[in-house]
Amino acid sequence: xxxxxxxxxxxxKMFSIxxxxxxxxxxxxxxxxxxxxxxxxxxxxxxxxxxxYFKNQRxxxxxxxxxxxIIAINDDTYHILxxxxxxxxxxxxFSTGFFDLIKLRNDEICLRxxxxxxxxxDDIRNELYSFIA
Numbered sequence: 001x002x003x004x005x006x007x008x009x010x011x012x013k014m015f016s017i018x019x020x021x022x023x024x025x026x027x028x029x030x031x032x033x034x035x036x037x038x039x040x041x042x043x044x045x046x047x048x049x050x051x052x053y054f055k056n057q058r059x060x061x062x063x064x065x066x067x068x069x070i071i072a073i074n075d076d077t078y079h080i081l082x083x084x085x086x087x088x089x090x091x092x093x094f095s096t097g098f099f100d101l102i103k104l105r106n107d108e109i110c111l112r113x114x115x116x117x118x119x120x121x122d123d124i125r126n127e128l129y130s131f132i133a
Contacts, residue, residue, distance in 0.1 A: 007104055008070055011078060014109060015065040023054045031110040038114050061089045065098075078102045 014029045027047060030036075036044040036053075044050050063086015071079040080100040088094050097117035103110055 006107060007072075007076075007078065010104065010107060010109065011070060011080060011102060012067065014112075015067060015082075018054075019064050021054075021062065023051050026051050026054065029109055031105055031108045034109060035111045035113075037112070039116050059088055059090075060094065061087045061091075063087065063094070076104045078104075 010029055017023070017025045017029065030047050030050060032047050033045070034047050034050055036050045041053070044053055063084055065082055065084050067080060067082040069081045071081070073079060080102060083095070083097050085095040099115045101111070101113040
């Protein structure tokens with residue numbers, strides 16, 4: 001499988017929106033019915049819930065994503081490998097590797113599932129099973 005330039009631009013734009021905390025711009029890259037899953041957080045099932053999460057509940061104050069690789073799994077599904085460095089709202093520094101599963105529909109992201117390096121294999125397996133169910 002090969003990634004398209006359009007898909008890669010959409011994915012990179014999503015990370016740029018995160019890094020600049022331009023939360024209302026998430027409407028430009030996510031479908032209205034996005035499924036959005038983060039470690040330790042409930043599954044979010046629409047764009048308004050995602051924007052609210054970032055504006056009001058996200059434990060991260062600021063930070064930068066560095067994308068190491070975007071891997072096309074099929075025509076609309078990608079694995080993203082990268083590194084995040086930032087500051088939590090409590091003032092402490094935070095950094096971790098991350099792995100995202102992203103699915104696109106009509107040039108918008110309809111699914112984002114994130115795994116972090118600090119998660120145990122059992123945590124990842126349990127989250128994946130609960131997400132699929």
